[in-house]
Amino acid sequence: MSIRTSLALALLLLGGAGVVHSQERMAGYLREEYSCIMCHTDKRSAFLEGVHAERGIVCVDCHGGDAAAFEREGAHARGFRGRLSKPAAVTLCLSCHSDIARMRPFGIAPVTREEFVTSRHGQRLLAGGDTAAPSCGDCHGSHAIFPRDDGRSPVNPAQVPSTCARCHADPGRMPQGLPTNQFEEWRASAHGVALLERHNSRAASCASCHGSHTALPPGVAEVANVCGKCHRLERDAYFGGVHGRLAEGVRSVMCIACHSNHGTEAPPVDGIRVLCARCHAPNSAPELAGHQLQEELLRAERAYAEASAAIGQLVRAGERTRDEEVRLLTLNTYLHELRVVAHTLDAEPIGELARRVESISREIRERAEVVAEERWERKLLIIPLWLGVLAGVALAARKRRILIRGAPENPEETGSGKGSGP
Numbered sequence: 001m002s003i004r005t006s007l008a009l010a011l012l013l014l015g016g017a018g019v020v021h022s023q024e025r026m027a028g029y030l031r032e033e034y035s036c037i038m039c040h041t042d043k044r045s046a047f048l049e050g051v052h053a054e055r056g057i058v059c060v061d062c063h064g065g066d067a068a069a070f071e072r073e074g075a076h077a078r079g080f081r082g083r084l085s086k087p088a089a090v091t092l093c094l095s096c097h098s099d100i101a102r103m104r105p106f107g108i109a110p111v112t113r114e115e116f117v118t119s120r121h122g123q124r125l126l127a128g129g130d131t132a133a134p135s136c137g138d139c140h141g142s143h144a145i146f147p148r149d150d151g152r153s154p155v156n157p158a159q160v161p162s163t164c165a166r167c168h169a170d171p172g173r174m175p176q177g178l179p180t181n182q183f184e185e186w187r188a189s190a191h192g193v194a195l196l197e198r199h200n201s202r203a204a205s206c207a208s209c210h211g212s213h214t215a216l217p218p219g220v221a222e223v224a225n226v227c228g229k230c231h232r233l234e235r236d237a238y239f240g241g242v243h244g245r246l247a248e249g250v251r252s253v254m255c256i257a258c259h260s261n262h263g264t265e266a267p268p269v270d271g272i273r274v275l276c277a278r279c280h281a282p283n284s285a286p287e288l289a290g291h292q293l294q295e296e297l298l299r300a301e302r303a304y305a306e307a308s309a310a311i312g313q314l315v316r317a318g319e320r321t322r323d324e325e326v327r328l329l330t331l332n333t334y335l336h337e338l339r340v341v342a343h344t345l346d347a348e349p350i351g352e353l354a355r356r357v358e359s360i361s362r363e364i365r366e367r368a369e370v371v372a373e374e375r376w377e378r379k380l381l382i383i384p385l386w387l388g389v390l391a392g393v394a395l396a397a398r399k400r401r402i403l404i405r406g407a408p409e410n411p412e413e414t415g416s417g418k419g420s421g422p
């Protein structure tokens, strides 16, 4: 079997790839007698799929060599670079990707050497020569590479955490002393649950907070802005309040002091006072402010629950509840606002919102009470009616007895009979 026919056979055996354009490509490479994938069969998929294959970027563009030679010696010649080391791969990928003019037609943001070099990964790999740190291919793959929106890409938002965890959850790959629990904590957090279980792709994954190519832990001064990219209202409230106005050096109370960075959750409402007491002395003004906030939030939550229950009663009584439902929506909006404004720690707006929540709740409950009273009144009105019916029944029964005996009973007769006996 000639090399040419075996190549044709090999390409046919690629099978599955029945897409028209890849068949055309195969035919093209057949003409060019492309040798690399004859021997490197595990790289065939990369030859056919992925963004680079689509743009005709193939083996020799990255590895050099002669694709028209069918012996190893010949193929591995002509500027053959062999396997690229991790730092060499960075240089290779950047040779195209840092070139703005080259990337612009594809609408891809250029990746600059500077941004990668300033990341902890880049510092470790390029300056420190530490090959435990990732090169481009560790996060993207080196062969079949897909855009981030493609589910097969390891940097697809839903995949990013497990891509990072391949190293960051593996103590063998991490330097001594660096924790390896970020993935576990994140997965159980509000963000992990929203992304993995509720498929909310707007939730924060590792790269949302660390950046993809600039991966560094956000500095203390940056945290509020990192979180604030997505939680803008909370950030604004926070910077308008006592903690946010603290001078930069003193400002240790960032979002993560109360919410944690990886195990991010809203603190339980009945634990707010305890939370404040982590930093503030018992019965100090801030600790008491925390107690007050906790009480306002608990009352507001109770007011919401009671209003919903009242609407349930109205529905069961067969009443129309359109107005009440609209009011409940308004109440819920205020409750959300309250949770945001809580970040100012300013008693006045917090108290004002809490009062609004309670007043709407009261209106809804009052309507339910009025309806319940009216129902009672109606029940009371029915009582005379029932008495009448009962009387009627009694009368009818009496009549019936008389009819059965055929004659009216005569109490006087029996009475006199008894009396006259002796």
Ligand code: HEC
Binding pocket: 035, 036, 037, 038, 039, 040, 059, 060, 063, 064, 065, 066, 067, 069, 070, 071, 072, 075, 076, 081, 082, 083, 084
């Ligand atoms: C006749 C079979 C054959 C052909 C054709 C061939 N290779 Fe190889 N290649 C091999 C074998 C066998 C090895 C592993 C042994 C070695 O390192 O030489 C290898 C190794 C490699 C490596 C890894 C080198 C390393 O240092 O670990 C790269 C990269 C590579 N080939 C790329 C190519 C490219 C690109 C082409 C096409 C221009 C090509 N090969 C064509 C057989 C082939």
Ligand code: HEC
Binding pocket: 036, 037, 040, 043, 044, 046, 047, 052, 057, 058, 059, 060, 061, 062, 063, 083, 084, 085, 089, 137, 141, 142, 143
């Ligand atoms: C976009 C650039 C690029 C293209 C195109 C490319 N490679 Fe690679 N290849 C790399 C890099 C970077 C590495 C080293 C990192 C690694 O091992 O993942 C590598 C590693 C290899 C290796 C050695 C490690 C291994 O996985 O076996 C082989 C063999 C290889 N490539 C063959 C090929 C063949 C055959 C093609 C064409 C189908 C090809 N490559 C296309 C970038 C590329």
Ligand code: HEC
Binding pocket: 051, 052, 054, 055, 057, 061, 062, 089, 092, 093, 094, 095, 096, 097, 102, 106, 108, 136, 137, 140, 141, 142, 145, 146, 147, 148
């Ligand atoms: C020869 C130039 C060239 C080299 C070398 C190269 N790329 Fe690309 N890359 C491109 C072009 C062109 C595109 C755009 C393809 C498209 O959008 O259709 C692209 C697209 C991508 C994309 C998808 C971006 C997106 O969102 O669509 C990723 C990821 C990527 N390359 C990573 C890499 C990595 C990692 C390496 C090194 C292993 C590398 N590239 C090497 C030219 C190159």
Ligand code: HEC
Binding pocket: 090, 093, 094, 097, 107, 108, 109, 111, 116, 121, 134, 135, 136, 137, 138, 139, 140, 147, 148, 155, 157, 160, 207, 212, 213, 215
């Ligand atoms: C630590 C993992 C990691 C490393 C290392 C890495 N990337 Fe990325 N890269 C990502 C993530 C995550 C995204 C997606 C970012 C997003 O969702 O906005 C991405 C996105 C991209 C994109 C697509 C940008 C776009 O607009 O669609 C390109 C191109 C790219 N990276 C190239 C590279 C190159 C070149 C290197 C090496 C210098 C590299 N990456 C190193 C994780 C990494």
Ligand code: HEC
Binding pocket: 120, 121, 124, 132, 133, 134, 135, 138, 139, 160, 163, 164, 165, 166, 167, 168, 173, 174, 175, 178, 206, 207, 210, 211, 212, 215, 216, 217
């Ligand atoms: C190939 C393995 C690997 C992958 C994949 C990887 N990292 Fe890393 N990462 C490292 C190593 C090694 C270090 C260096 C640790 C050190 O010395 O501080 C590091 C350091 C970091 C640091 C700095 C930690 C510190 O305080 O020193 C952050 C943040 C980080 N990585 C985030 C990420 C994110 C986010 C991803 C996924 C997008 C990711 N990494 C993917 C290996 C990896």
Ligand code: HEC
Binding pocket: 161, 164, 165, 168, 178, 179, 182, 183, 186, 191, 204, 205, 206, 207, 208, 209, 210, 217, 218, 223, 256, 261, 262, 264
């Ligand atoms: C909501 C934002 C956020 C998300 C999501 C996030 N991180 Fe972090 N991460 C941070 C912050 C902030 C720090 C710095 C904490 C500090 O300085 O106390 C940090 C610190 C780190 C560190 C340094 C060591 C440590 O544990 O303190 C590593 C490594 C790291 N993150 C990796 C990851 C990985 C991997 C993921 C995804 C599984 C991830 N992070 C998700 C915000 C985030």
Ligand code: HEC
Binding pocket: 190, 191, 194, 200, 202, 203, 204, 205, 208, 209, 223, 226, 227, 228, 229, 230, 231, 255, 256, 259, 260, 261, 264, 265, 266, 267
């Ligand atoms: C990329 C956007 C993004 C970033 C960055 C981000 N978050 Fe989130 N966060 C979300 C989304 C989306 C949710 C889920 C909302 C839902 O569906 O419950 C969420 C949920 C939360 C929750 C739970 C809210 C609740 O109602 O229980 C808290 C608390 C939170 N984030 C705090 C933070 C903190 C603190 C940071 C910074 C360290 C941060 N987030 C960074 C998008 C983000």
Ligand code: HEC
Binding pocket: 224, 227, 228, 231, 234, 235, 238, 243, 253, 254, 255, 256, 257, 258, 259, 266, 267, 268, 269, 272, 297, 336, 339, 340, 342, 343
């Ligand atoms: C001093 C502690 C503290 C700090 C600092 C803090 N928060 Fe909060 N956060 C809370 C409390 C308390 C709640 C309300 C809990 C509840 O109602 O369930 C909350 C609630 C939230 C929620 C959920 C809101 C909702 O509508 O359910 C988000 C999101 C949030 N915070 C983000 C942030 C961000 C972003 C920052 C930094 C800019 C931040 N927090 C700083 C204590 C704090």
Ligand code: HEC
Binding pocket: 242, 243, 246, 250, 252, 253, 257, 258, 272, 275, 276, 277, 278, 279, 280, 285, 286, 287, 289, 290, 291, 293, 345
């Ligand atoms: C991570 C530590 C930390 C937590 C948790 C914390 N604070 Fe603070 N707080 C500080 C620091 C530091 C200051 C500035 C120094 C000072 O006045 O004690 C401050 C200042 C304040 C002030 C201004 C005090 C003044 O004298 O002007 C108030 C009010 C306050 N905090 C309320 C709260 C409330 C309410 C909570 C709980 C919801 C809380 N703090 C949780 C650290 C914290």
